[in-house]
Amino acid sequence: MAFREKNLIVLPPVEIAGRYVKRYHVPALGSAGIEPEVEKAAYAVLPELFPEPDGTPPASFVVLHRGGDTGAYLxxxxxxxxxxLHFAGAAAGQPALDCPDLDPTHFVKSDPGVRNWIGCVWELGPFGHERDxxxxxxxxxxxxxxxxxxGDAFPSDVTGPAVSVAPGAPLT
Incomplete structure (x- = not known):
């Protein structure tokens, strides 16, 4: 399978359930953006993914990723x-992640005891920027x-720098 970067769209921050949320969207290849109904459903489940307040300024960043099939990932x-950095995730339309159906608007919270995943290569692009x-x-x-x-967001463009590796060559 040949690797290809995906588009990354940065949206203005929003306040949801008392937290300020920086938003990154990774649409499916060839798509102009995330479908409005998928975005609405994802942000409706988002409060379930927030930790309890502990005095830290209530800030988060999210990556909403639309796969090339029926899957959507938050x-x-x-x-x-x-x-x-606390992580929690939800998925929709992806039976391999225990979603009950193929509906990309039916998000279910991921069970961290089953999968300790924090993101795929397309979702991790903003990670280093957010730390800094x-x-x-x-x-x-x-x-x-x-x-x-x-106000300090990873730039809209692609999910990361172009990577070119010859087959069988080590990554350095």
Whole structure:
């Protein structure tokens, strides 16, 4: 299978259930975006993926990924304990992930005891940027700057830098 980067769309942050959420969308190859009904269903289940408040500024970033089949995947990365990233996920339309049907709007929370996955190669593109943005705006300054963090997003383009590897060649 040949690897190909996917498009990455950055949407403005929103407030959901008292948390500020930076949003990244990875549409299916050849698609202009995530279908509105899939997006609505994903964000409806999102509060179930948030940790209990602990005094850390209530900030998260999510990756909503639409597969090339019936699957849709929601990964919620939530800042907690000042500098720790909490993960919870949900999936829809993917029987291999224990979804009850092929409906990409019927999200069910993933069981971390069964699958400890935190994201696929297309969903992890913003990961390093978000770590650095959290340090830059929340940990390094004398006073945390939540607005600065929320405004500092991985750029819309593709899910990561182009990778070119000859068959059988080691990744370095």
């Amino acid at each position: 990964n919620a990365y939530n800042w907690t304990w000042d500098s720790v 943005a959290w340090i830059r705006h929340m940990l390094a300054p004398g006073t945390p700057d939540l607005a600065g963090y929320l």
